[in-house]
Amino acid sequence: MKDGSAFLNETAHRIVDDMVRDAERLRIAVTEGSLGERLIDAGAKVQGSIEAGLKMAEASMGGLAGVSAVVDRALSKWPFGLEVRSSQPVLACLGSQYAGWNLSEDKYFAMGSGPARLLARVEPLFSTLPYRETASRSVVMLEASAPPPAAIVEKVSKATNLAPENLSFVYAPTQSLAGTVQIVARVLEVALHKANDLKFPLENIVDGIASAPIPAPHPDFMTAMGRTNDAIIYGGIAQFFVTGPADEARELAEKMPSRASRDYGQPFAQIFKQFNGDFYAIDPLLFSPAEVIVTALETGETFRKGGRDLDMLEKSLA
Structure with missing residues (x-):
């Protein structure tokens, strides 16, 4: 992407415009906040939908990734999943989708994701991501059961240098259909974040695709959070196409799967x-x-490590 453009922010805004246009079909609600910001409830006080979650995921990646529902017969009880693919995976996932912006105020807690992060650049992660954008409007995604209070809107407005009326906040709790989908759609982002933690050169990751099963939402937050995490930890698959020495590609494959962790082996909620x-x-x-x-x-070599734990998935997602 050309540095200094507004591609991710403008594309995300267009996706959100489409959501607003199709609000009735997606079962979402659109209102205006006290400062003129656009508020889109995708699952808090409304039913929401799987389709709304797919749109949230696409917008959160600035339109740089395709997100679709797929069938995977390997999981007898949960045969439907999500597939995420991007030819700009680092920018789409770490630059935009990663929920790394702390947007909390008093009793309100939320982590912000979406292309507004590229404008604010307040997270340490951006020290390794030189790409910048200048935009006239933007989008923030919140994993929350309520819209952001005025103080949070003001915080985002100041950090992005955008007036509140040029900001859209899309929110949905983990327990909702849309919330579940947009969280599981981070399966590629989670892999990229792990690669960054392992100090693999991000510029060498040139393409990526990943998938994970869609768990059923649950009204209990802890259970819902556990299911979305387990869908990735025990059921996620990711493939990277990388440049550089084959030995580095092999080492990345060996270290990246979740089973390399000391905490692997129990449902996430536990x-x-x-x-x-x-x-x-x-x-x-x-x-x-x-x-x-x-x-x-x-070299054309491919390295495979890890494997899905179907027994754990059936136990966790039951």
């Missing part, structure tokens, strides 16, 4: 409870797809 709800106490190496395939483009 792991979360063991660490007393401290997300950051969990081994970060756990957050990765179950199976990883890395293809070294310069």
Whole structure:
């Protein structure tokens, strides 16, 4: 992508415009906030839909990835999943989709994702992502059960240098259909984040595709969160196409699968409870797809490691 353009932000905004146009079909609600911001409820006080979740995922990646529902007969009880593919995976996933912007205020807690992060650039991650955008409007995705309060809107407005009326906030809780879908659609992003943690050169990752099963939503937050994480940790598959030495591709494949983590082997909700709800106490190496395939483009070699744990999936997603 050309540095300094507004591609991701403008494309995401167009996707959200389409969501607004199709609000009745998607079962979402559109309102205007106190500061003139556009608020889109995709699953908090409305039913929402799987399609709304797919649109949220596409917008969160700035239109740089295709997201679709697919059939996978290997899982007898959960044969439907998501497939995410991108020819700009680093920019789409880490530059835009990653929920890395802390947007909390008093009792309101949410992590922001979407292309507005490229404008704010307030996260340490952007020290390794030189790409920049200048946009006249933007989109923020929130995994939340309520719209952002005015203080959060003002925070985003100041950080992005955009007036509130040029900002759209799309939100849905983990327990909703749309929330479940857009979280599982991070399966490729989770793999890229793991690659970054492993110090693999991000510029060498030139294409990527990943998939994971769609679990059923659950009204209990802990159960819903556990299911979405387990869908990736025990059921996710990701393939990267990389440049550079084949030995580096092999090492990436060996270290990336979730089973390389010390905390692998239990449902995520149980792991979360063991660490007393401290997300950051969990081994970060756990957050990765179950199976990883890395293809070294310069030699044509492909390295496969890990594997889906079907028994754990059936136990977790039941």
